[in-house]
Amino acid sequence: MSSTPRASDAAAVQMPLIEARDLRVAFQMQRGVFQAIRGVSFSLGQEKLAIVGESGSGKSTVGRAIMRLNPPSAIVTAERLAFKDVDLLSASRKELRRLRGRHISMIMQDPKYSLNPVATVGEQIAEAYRTHHKVSNREARERALTMLEAVQIRSPKRVYDLYPHQVSGGMGQRIMIAMMLISDPEVLIADEPTSALDVTVRLQILAILDDMVKERGLGMIFISHDLNLVRSFCDRVIIMYAGRIVETVAAADLDNVQHPYSRGLLNSLPRLDQKRDRLPVIQRDDSWLEAV
Amino acid sequence: MTAISVKNLSIVFGEDENETKVLDAVSFDVEKGEVFGLVGESGSGKSTVLRCIAGLYTHWTGEILIDGQPVGAQLTKERCRKIQMVFQDPYGSLHPKHTVQTTLAAPLRIHGIGDSDRRITEVLRDVGLAPHLRFRYPHQLSGGQRQRVAIARALILRPFILLLDEPTSALDVSVQAEVLNVLSDIRDREGLTYLLVSHDLAVIGHMCRRLAVMQQGLIEEVVDYADLSGSRAQKAYSRMLFDASHHYDRSMANDITAARQAGGGTVHGA
Structure with a gap:
């Protein structure tokens, strides 16, 4: 580490990992077009950003639009949608395949449905590495075992040969994390x-993600419905309503949100620390559907 | 009592x-x-x-x-x-394949209770469902409306x-x-x-x-x-469960991992 960083390093620090400007996703339906995302703009640095x-x-x-994993019926447009200096909208399919898994990875909700049921979990992790690196089977296996250890699986050699139905939900999610991080991506969409x-399992999984983000300097987009969780886990929070961003706040300021929808969402949540007779119900306002 | x-x-x-x-x-x-x-x-x-x-x-x-x-x-x-x-x-x-009406009428029929029309009207009102939803099928209802129907079915007896x-x-x-x-x-x-x-x-x-x-x-x-x-709370496990649902905390995660490794999967003791 030199004390005077080179100019290219400084530029890399300033360039966001992901930048979205006026992102729109529409779905072609039988009767007309449904606008699912209606002008979303944000940028992601080396941080934990919640949506x-x-x-x-x-x-x-x-999340899917960034990976370009929307179904063919989706029409994705944006003023800019980029991973560093790669324009994701004009990227070829070949280029996207190179990016997915290698530079941008995605972890889904349920490991039961995202792991291949007829291959051992170890093979699947090794395959994720071999897809992007020209290495021998033996080295891929070694890498996979090291990765299993990194996600705190105690007997990696035994777990390597297990099939997905033989592992618990918590272990399945560790395996997914191992698979997604083995190629050392720069962006993780969870x-x-x-x-x-x-x-308790949730807490352990979050700790693993937290460490990985810190150690490897990842940018993470953490998609969640759990406000209490993102408050303590993430750095910044984007609150979405009907395909738009209604508010972006620092996680620490989540209690001071301004938009009536954000306030309603927080109020409708049962609180661990205070007892209320009734929970306030959100009174939705049509004006929230318009731009803010 | x-x-x-x-x-x-x-x-x-x-x-x-x-x-x-x-x-x-x-x-x-x-x-x-x-x-x-x-x-x-x-x-x-x-x-x-x-x-x-x-x-x-x-x-x-x-x-x-x-x-x-x-x-x-x-x-x-x-x-x-x-x-x-x-x-x-x-x-x-x-x-x-059953409408709200059919679902709610079934318990009444099984238990030989008459007056089903009035009771269905009442129970729908109790759970806050509009009367016109009575002839809908489950796929025509939102998740919250379906759960209200499930509560209504439980309450009708x-x-x-x-x-x-x-x-x-x-x-x-x-x-x-x-x-x-x-x-x-x-x-x-x-x-x-x-x-x-x-x-x-x-x-x-x-x-x-x-x-x-x-x-x-x-x-x-x-x-x-x-x-x-x-x-x-008396038990460490209860306190840990409460704290873990409260917020994310790195040191708490370490404690759980340590306890799991020591106790073979459970957290015991006071």
């Missing part, structure tokens, strides 16, 4: 990675 | 070397009109307790007393009228105990608030007794004064929610 919202708010669609897990 | 009294409830699944004791001498009492919570992680046996009381499992041992009367393992019509259950998944618990198995965990927080309010209103009006299973301690804290913390088929302790939230 929260209710079902149908478009939070997962944003779509509700702990929603299917018990609280 | 005790509405539900469970004494030494045990249940075993599997045979020979696969034998697993899912509940091990579980005991607790629920007062009439109380909302009593059951919390614990997956596999702790909290839903199994409900399923034994509801009569969905019949090979349990021990005693279950409802209103002071012991109930047998077999399900009787009288027991169904007294005790009803609401399940977690509003998508899976309603018959996809006018039971005095409702067993609620994660009734709002499949719902968005704003919809969860509406459904929890409906449950509170009905209890205030009808004086029902609820046994509420949830993994969400904030929901338990909102609804219950007392709760039982379960781990691996055992009741760790029965505790007042005020004591649990004030870190005055």
